[in-house]
Amino acid sequence: MLQGKITQYTEEIDSFTTTKADELERFRIKFLGTKGIIKDIFEDFKSVSPEEKKVLGKVLNQFKQLAEQKYQSLKDQENADDTENAVSIDLTLPGEGFEIGARHPLALVRKEIVEIFSRLGFVVEEGPEIEDDWHNFSALNFPEEHPARDMQDTFFIKKGGELGDIALRTHTSSVQVRMMESGKPPFRAIMPGRVYRNEAISARAHCFFHQVEGLYVDENVSFADLKQTLFYFVQELYGEGTKVRFRPSYFPFTEPSAEMDISCTICKGAGCQMCKYSGYVEILGCGMVDPNVLENCGIDSKKYSGFAFGMGIERIANLKFEIKDLRLFSENDTRFLKQYKSSLI
Numbered sequence: 001m002l003q004g005k006i007t008q009y010t011e012e013i014d015s016f017t018t019t020k021a022d023e024l025e026r027f028r029i030k031f032l033g034t035k036g037i038i039k040d041i042f043e044d045f046k047s048v049s050p051e052e053k054k055v056l057g058k059v060l061n062q063f064k065q066l067a068e069q070k071y072q073s074l075k076d077q078e079n080a081d082d083t084e085n086a087v088s089i090d091l092t093l094p095g096e097g098f099e100i101g102a103r104h105p106l107a108l109v110r111k112e113i114v115e116i117f118s119r120l121g122f123v124v125e126e127g128p129e130i131e132d133d134w135h136n137f138s139a140l141n142f143p144e145e146h147p148a149r150d151m152q153d154t155f156f157i158k159k160g161g162e163l164g165d166i167a168l169r170t171h172t173s174s175v176q177v178r179m180m181e182s183g184k185p186p187f188r189a190i191m192p193g194r195v196y197r198n199e200a201i202s203a204r205a206h207c208f209f210h211q212v213e214g215l216y217v218d219e220n221v222s223f224a225d226l227k228q229t230l231f232y233f234v235q236e237l238y239g240e241g242t243k244v245r246f247r248p249s250y251f252p253f254t255e256p257s258a259e260m261d262i263s264c265t266i267c268k269g270a271g272c273q274m275c276k277y278s279g280y281v282e283i284l285g286c287g288m289v290d291p292n293v294l295e296n297c298g299i300d301s302k303k304y305s306g307f308a309f310g311m312g313i314e315r316i317a318n319l320k321f322e323i324k325d326l327r328l329f330s331e332n333d334t335r336f337l338k339q340y341k342s343s344l345i
């Protein structure tokens, strides 16, 4: 029986010729390893009759030598191959270049906005993109019949075949509610994120885009604080001398509410296509947090007041990089994205 095994393995060893490192290592383990075939065979040898031992002992030793020599010679050959290859590599040749990626323009702008506000002590908060009616609308003082709840604007999500009160958030203002509900004032946070609207996709509208929300709640916060904070932000983002102007507006969750315009970043106020020859462009909505919103979130509106603001990141990026077609942001065309390589920091 032992003789049969040896004959079979001898054939296997004879036909083994590869110098590939991993296969060679497998060969070593199989035959010469501590749990290898040779060890095994020597173990079997112990129980063989004394007469047989005389004959088999010699055969066994030859077999062992065969395996060891085979391994050693292939190993030497492998090392020789390596050296040969190493010599053929010209270390003085220039390396193969590889392209580094670029940050997405929206990521660049978001990063810059977050950095500016963090210098004023704002922390970053995030919330879920799938929201309920309470956080997206009700807590923010949207009346029941407000058109923004209309299915034209909002992607509602079906639950058990029925439209429930779950939707893709339409703005990052929902994160304000989550933050105020789960903590205690003062709050000073900046909340970037993706939002969704049921809009036909065109150069000027998309079914998803990005916003940054800001919230500041404390005792004695006034509209003057809001103006100064946003004024500082704009000087940092677009450069000193950028003018701001506030126009009265309406949002259910702020009272009073305003929209903020800045002097056109393209023509510096002289008038151009971007600002429709008005010299100013709108960049965000803002206002004093409506006391109803504070109360909805369990905050004493007699003791605390606050301001909030919200802006579209695409809009800010558009004014910074003059990207006219919103669709470019989500098409992943590397020819477009590569242009922002120099802005990589």
Ligand code: DAH
Pocket: 170, 171, 172, 173, 213, 214, 251, 254, 284, 285, 286, 287, 307, 308, 309, 310, 311
């Ligand atoms: N949520 C508003 C929107 O999506 C933007 C906004 C306006 C946010 C005024 C605010 C705010 O926090 O005070 O159009």
